[in-house]
Every structure is written in C-alpha cells, then in structure tokens.
Amino acid sequence: MSGSLPVRVMVLDTWEEFPLEFLPSTPVSELKRAALARARVRRxxxxxxxxYRGAELYEGPRTLAESGVTANAPLIVLSRGRIPAR
Known part of the structure; x- marks a missing residue:
C-alpha cells in the first residue's frame, strides 16, 4: 500500500495486538472497525x-493523520464502559 501508515493495535477484549496498515486519510472509526473485526469481536x-498516548481519539470525521497518529504507533481499542478492578 503506497503511502501507508503502519500501526499496532491492541484489542483489550482479546489481549491481542495486530499490525495493520491504513492510509493516513483513513477515519479513526474505520481503524476501530477493522481491529475489532480482526479480533473477531461481535459487539x-x-x-x-x-x-493513543493515553487519550481517547475523537472519531467523527477525523482521520488518523489529523489525530496525530504516526508510523508504527501503538493504539488501544477498549470497551467504552469501565473495566472493574479486582
């Protein structure tokens, strides 16, 4: 993929990390959908x-480039609700 942006996405539900590639113009919401599909999450x-870097990325129409995501960036996809501590 020419001009691609490689990223590492950890899906917390499955504790799996996936290397994925997108165009910098890809919306954040598309990255999220792709990571969840790769992890076989059905919700x-x-x-x-x-x-990314501890802050929630605004999804709306924002792209990965507009969100400041860089090559090989580590991203986390996690449940919107709180995770109970034990």
Whole structure:
C-alpha cells in the first residue's frame, strides 16, 4: 500500500495486538472497525473507543493523520464502559 501508515493495535477484549496498515486519510472509526473485526469481536463498534498516548481519539470525521497518529504507533481499542478492578 503506497503511502501507508503502519500501526499496532491492541484489542483489550482479546489481549491481542495486530499490525495493520491504513492510509493516513483513513477515519479513526474505520481503524476501530477493522481491529475489532480482526479480533473477531461481535459487539457493536460504538461500544468501543480508540486510545493513543493515553487519550481517547475523537472519531467523527477525523482521520488518523489529523489525530496525530504516526508510523508504527501503538493504539488501544477498549470497551467504552469501565473495566472493574479486582
């Protein structure tokens, strides 16, 4: 993929990390959907958020480039609800 942006996405539900590649113009929501599909998560993508450097990325129409995501960036996809501590 020419001009691609390689990223590493950890899906917290499955504790799996996937190397994925997107165009910098890809919306954050598309990255989230692709990561959840790769992890075989069946819940709606609206129940998840994407975090980068500890902050939630605004999905709307924002792209990966507009969100400041760089090559080989580690991203996390996790449930929008709180995870109970034990």
């Amino acid at each position: 709606p993508s609206s129940e998840y958020v994407v975090k």
